[in-house]
Amino acid sequence: MRHLQTLLAVVYAGSIYVFIFLPVAVLVLFSFQDGTLPVPPLHGVTLRWYEAIFADRDLMAALGNSLIVALISSAVACLLGFLAAYAFARYRLPASGLQRALIVAPMTVSTLIIGLGLLSLFNRLNMPLSLWTIGIGHVVINLPLCFAIIYASMGGHQVNIERAARDLGAPDWKVMALVTAPMLMPSILAAFFLSVTFSWDEFIVAFLLSRFDVTLPVEIWSMLRSGLDPRTNAIGSVVFLVSVLFLLVMELAVFRKKPGNPT
Template sequence: MRRLTTLGLSGYLAAVYAFIYLPVIVLVLFSFQSGRFPIPPLNGPSLRWYEAVLSDSRLTDALLNSLLVASISSAVACLLGFIAAYALARYKLPGTGFQRALITAPLTVSYLIIGLGLLITFNMAGVSRSLLTVGVGHVVINTPLCFAILYSLMGDHQINIERAARDLGANDLEVMAYVTAPMLMPGIIAAFFLSVTFSWDEFIIAFLLSRFDNTLPVEIWSLLRSGLNPKTNAVGSLVFLVSIVMVLFMEIIVFRKVIRR
């Protein structure tokens, strides 16, 4: 009976894992297709579609744009999230609960609505769409995330060290920059990479707020109009690989440290 249960549970586990990995495996497998369609039968392996991706300047430009938007917007989001978390954790301000709710509010709103709101606003203000406006959108979605992570890490045990620094003559800005920030560095790095991952994968805001220069997900979207194509598999696999590397990096290097403390 017990063995039967274990067998059933293992079977269930295997089935769900198969469901979770089916599309990923098909995506990656057929990116090595040598024929013109990413459908069975599988032939190859060949790297021709990866070559096609790397020699397509639209895609490589989009890749650089994505990296640019992701890194700068995440840095800004981290900074805004950090100073807000520091202020709310260390100073007695009126309406703390309301301020926290305001800063985290974008987390509960669909990206589509945030994007549309910014689109309308930029239109009315006469701001033309560019990578800059996409970056603004990504800061809006990532700041609450960075804030929430860093606020939860601002423990009381750091207060004494900060007080010591202050007694030794550091002013408030110096305390924040030279004492609090280094103590929270693993959390800051985690927040940064999480933001980068979200920005790197984000489509709808980038689609609504960009015009001539596109990010990678938007460029992949326009590739989709040509139907199923191993080139899309290749670029999709590359995008997936980058996300995975970032997530595993966070897992191995950063989160362990955060948890251990």
């Protein structure tokens, strides 16, 4: 009976992994298709589609735009999320429960609604659509996530360390920057890398708030409008590779235990 349960658990787990990773495997496989259509059957193996995307200036420009927007917007979202989490955890603010609910509210709202609202706001302010407006939109959708992760990690044991730093003469801003932030660095880095991952492949807000300078998902969408193209599989594989690299960096920087630390 136990062997049957183990077998069923293995089959179940294997089915989940196949369901998750099979589309990615097919995408990567047919990015090497030596044909004009990225569909079965596989007609030989070639790298020409990767050569084509790296030679495409528009794609490379969109790739660079995505990296810039993801890194800068995630850094701003983490900074604002940390400041908000510190304020709510260390001070008594009026209607703090309501204010916290308002901060995390965008997590429950469709990105389409957020994008349309920001588009209307920018039009009312006569602000031209650009990478800046995309970055603002990504800050809006990533700030609640950063706040929730950092706020959840602020425990009572840190208060005593902060109080000791104040007793030694450190002003509040030094306590926050040199004591609290280093203690919360794993949570801050986790929030940052998750925000980068979400911003990296976000489409709806980037589509609504862009004009001439577009991010990679918007550029891929414009390519798909003309039909199937093997280059889309190649650039999709590159996006997947970059996402995996972000996750590996997060694993090494945040979750990996340092030698000598207790398990």
